[in-house]
Structures are given as structure tokens and as C-alpha cells.
Amino acid sequence: MTKVAPIHPELCRENVGSLDWWDRIQAMGTPLTLPLNTDKTLVSFIWRDEKEANSDIEAVYIDLYSKTPHPTQELTRFACIDNSDVWFWETELPSDWLGSYFLMPATHNQKPPVKNDRATMRRWWIQLMQSNAQHDPLNLIAPHSHGSGIKLSRVCLDKSSLFIFKNQNTPQHGQLHTTTWTSEKLKNERNIWLYQTGNNTNQKRPVILLLDGQHWANNLPIYHQLDELTLTGHLPEALYVFIDSIDASHRNTELACNPDFWNAIQQELIPRIQEQYALTPPYQNIVAGQSLGGLSAIYSALNWPEYFATAISLSGSFWWPDVDSMPGEGEFIQSVKHAPIASTPLKVVMEAGCYEKDMLKVSQLMAKALQANGHYVQFNEFRGGHDWLCWQQSLIRSLIKAFNTEFTLSKTI
Structure with missing residues (x-):
């Protein structure tokens, strides 16, 4: 997989992944945001692998509604910062964005099927969602449900929408x-x-x-x-x-x-x-x-x-x-x-x-x-x-x- 370099300044700090750094991120709440201009905002999602030393996590997926492609067509994966427990994914969003998302870490035994036709991929994705999908524990806004037992987190870039x-x-x-x-x-x-x-x-x-x-x-x-x-x-x-x-x-x-x-x-x-x-x-x-x-x-x-x-x-x-x-x-x-x-x-x-x-x-x-x-x-x-x-x-x-x-x-x- 091609190595991805982080953009947000918080992900580029020398102490990234340290206890002090995680305390800082937890206080800030995720996703991290960085205005790029009046219309666009860099949005950085973060996941922590708390079992880094003996972790069996193979990949971390995100489904950001209306932004990420349908998983049967293309999987959206986090990147891991070397020698750390920090996984991240960054994207640009309109500055008035409102939407739901969930995170889904997957182990070595939960890799996508080799046969990647739409029906097979869809069955694998649904099964993985039922067992692994989770809200973002670092998001300061309380999660909500879409009715099927999966907890979702929210991105609300326009603060006036928080009403x-x-x-x-x-x-x-x-x-x-x-x-x-x-x-x-x-x-x-x-x-x-x-x-x-x-x-x-x-x-x-x-x-x-x-x-x-x-x-x-x-x-x-x-x-x-x-x-x-x-x-x-x-x-x-x-x-x-x-x-x-x-x-x-x-x-x-x-x-x-x-x-x-x-x-x-x-x-x-x-x-x-x-x-x-x-x-x-x-x-x-x-x-x-x-x-x-x-x-x-x-x-x-x-x-x-x-x-x-x-x-x-x-x-x-x-x-x-x-x-x-x-x-x-x-x-x-x-x-x-x-x-x-x-x-x-x-x-x-x-x-x-x-x-x-x-x-x-x-x-x-x-x-x-x-x-x-x-x-x-x-x-x-x-x-x-x-x-x-x-x-x-x-x-x-x-x-x-x-x-x-x-x-x-x-x-x-």
C-alpha cells in the first residue's frame, strides 16, 4: 500500500502517538479540522490502536456518508504513522459539511475477499459492519444510531448547525x-x-x-x-x-x-x-x-x-x-x-x-x-x-x- 504522509499539523508533531499527544487529541476531539479557504476544510480522522505492541489490526476503514465511495466499488482505508499507534485518514470537505460516519478496524483474518465482485464484497462488508463497526470514541459529540445497531459519529463543520x-x-x-x-x-x-x-x-x-x-x-x-x-x-x-x-x-x-x-x-x-x-x-x-x-x-x-x-x-x-x-x-x-x-x-x-x-x-x-x-x-x-x-x-x-x-x-x- 502506498505510504501516505499526514497534512494536519497535529499529525506532524514530533511527539505524535505519545501519551501527552493523545491527551491533547482527546481534549480537542476528532475529527481535526483545518480551514483551507472560505469554502474548503481539511478534515482529519484518527483512530488509536491500543494494542499496538501485539496488534492484529490489518486495516481501518471509514464510511463517511456522501463522501467515501461505496465499499463494493472501493474501500477507504486509514494510514498508520510509523512506529506509533496512530491511524489517520484525511480529506477535504465543504466548510458547511454535515454528515455521519463510522470507523471499522479489521484484523488479519478479516481481509477483503479475493473474489471482489459486487455481491461478494457486499456480503463481506455487511458481515464486518455487524461485528466491527464503531462510532469514533474521540468525537466529542454523542453518537447516534441509524437503526440497525450501529453507532454513528457526526461531522458538523458549520457550528450554527449545532442548534x-x-x-x-x-x-x-x-x-x-x-x-x-x-x-x-x-x-x-x-x-x-x-x-x-x-x-x-x-x-x-x-x-x-x-x-x-x-x-x-x-x-x-x-x-x-x-x-x-x-x-x-x-x-x-x-x-x-x-x-x-x-x-x-x-x-x-x-x-x-x-x-x-x-x-x-x-x-x-x-x-x-x-x-x-x-x-x-x-x-x-x-x-x-x-x-x-x-x-x-x-x-x-x-x-x-x-x-x-x-x-x-x-x-x-x-x-x-x-x-x-x-x-x-x-x-x-x-x-x-x-x-x-x-x-x-x-x-x-x-x-x-x-x-x-x-x-x-x-x-x-x-x-x-x-x-x-x-x-x-x-x-x-x-x-x-x-x-x-x-x-x-x-x-x-x-x-x-x-x-x-x-x-x-x-x-x-
Whole structure:
């Protein structure tokens, strides 16, 4: 492997790898950053081999979302500084970068397969992730989960973006109730988190259904942001319904334009919630989702506008049902494009990341199709990728738009 020389001054110190040096790095936190100009920042990731003397580590890999290539195509590896326990990888990132990453040290017995076709590499990578993937222990920001048991760390170069991560340990102002929904129609059971903002418990209020709700309830909780934005008047007092997706298998079935799922929500879940809370009429409900959930959110609003007059879609999977249709018009986009002009226009807020490539393109195509079909569409291209960390900010931003934006047909996508 070609030897790589470090660039960041901290990695070039004479005492690199000493106890004093590690104490300094731990206090600074990683990744290390070095502004190169107004637009670019050098970002240096570091991993410590604490068993250096008798280590069996063969390689350290990193998956930096939206930056590193897909591991089935090319592996991104750390370099080791000679005669030290210091491993590092450096890259240039835009100075407003926000994204997730994980580290993955691998032993001599966990080398990549000799047969490196895509399917074989993918199986090896998934197996290694399940056993070895870890968050960055030197990162000072608490790790988060992407829902499959892997802890992720975050790169947040724009410090103003840290608003979304602060105050996670402060008391909640709203009322949280956790319950279980056992669905006769779907023949399954899942967690539901109900979070009511504001102090007036008798006030009629809008309902926001959040798909993949376990992420916003547990993995990347947004309770404090909802509280703060409600207190400052950016959001109205509301009831947020976080709907667990159970697991990947149920998610892939239920969020793929599945009428049974949405009929169960209308006929079972919403009536149950109405028994406990004073709600606004159904036409004021909002449904929000990301990726496959973004597809499902718009599907539900198009088919049941009497329940879901507003939809929020973040990086929607509008390639459905054929991923190979990207970046062209998938079947779902075509169905909207050729539908009669809407008699009941929806309010739609859509976002997709500039680093999502084909996913950004299909979101733009869907936004144009919806707008041509007579719906009110607000579309935003955010700085980020297909990443729960980016969607956390995107969701908050989209909720504010949904409640405070004057929707018109004049906006060009």
C-alpha cells in the first residue's frame, strides 16, 4: 500500500502517538479540522490502536456518508504513522459539511475477499459492519444510531448547525406518552410515541404523523427542538405521532405505497388517538417521511387528501417500484404526471440533498409532476446526503415551512 504522509499539523508533531499527544487529541476531539479557504476544510480522522505492541489490526476503514465511495466499488482505508499507534485518514470537505460516519478496524483474518465482485464484497462488508463497526470514541459529540445497531459519529463543520444537537439532556416541556399499537388489519404490533407540545391540553391542535418514528423518538430525538420552536412561535402547539417501522422487512412492505398500511392508520390508529386527545379536523393532518417514507407520505396524501392535506417528503424514493429507473421517471412519478388535475390541491414540502445524485433528480421530477398536477409544492435542495443526520435538520426546517409558508403554484422547481 502506498505510504501516505499526514497534512494536519497535529499529525506532524514530533511527539505524535505519545501519551501527552493523545491527551491533547482527546481534549480537542476528532475529527481535526483545518480551514483551507472560505469554502474548503481539511478534515482529519484518527483512530488509536491500543494494542499496538501485539496488534492484529490489518486495516481501518471509514464510511463517511456522501463522501467515501461505496465499499463494493472501493474501500477507504486509514494510514498508520510509523512506529506509533496512530491511524489517520484525511480529506477535504465543504466548510458547511454535515454528515455521519463510522470507523471499522479489521484484523488479519478479516481481509477483503479475493473474489471482489459486487455481491461478494457486499456480503463481506455487511458481515464486518455487524461485528466491527464503531462510532469514533474521540468525537466529542454523542453518537447516534441509524437503526440497525450501529453507532454513528457526526461531522458538523458549520457550528450554527449545532442548534439541532444541543440541549438533549434538558427536561422536556411537552408531554410524552409511549404506547403499543396492535393492528388487527396488519397483524402486527409496534411502538407509538405521542408527543404533545404546549401547555393547553384542551386546545384542538394539528396532528403530525412521522414515519420511521423510532429515529425521531429515540435515535435522533427531536423533542427539545419541537419544544423550543413551539415556545418561540415558529411551530403551533401540536400532537406529534412517531410511528415505529418495526424492522427493515416491515418497512419495505408497508412504506412501499401500501394501501393496507394507510387504511390501518386511518381506521385503527387515528381513531384511537382521537379518543385521548382533542384534535383538529382530519384535513389539517400532516404526514412526514424520509427515503421510502418520503414516497409513502406523498402516496398517502394523494390517495386520502381528506386525511392528509399536507405531506413532507425528505429524499423520497421516487424511483419506486424499480430502482433501475433512476434517474428517469419511475412508475409512481408517471402516475402523478398523467393523473387529472387535482380537485383538492395538496400542500407538499420536499427536500433532497445535493450529494444524493440520482435521488435528488427523481425528487425534482416528482416535485415538477406534482406542481403540474395542480398541487402546491415547496422544494429545497439541502447541503447534505442520504443521511438521517441531515434529515433531522431537514425535518425541522420542513415542519416550519409547512405551518408558516404561503403555498402558491408560482414557485419554479
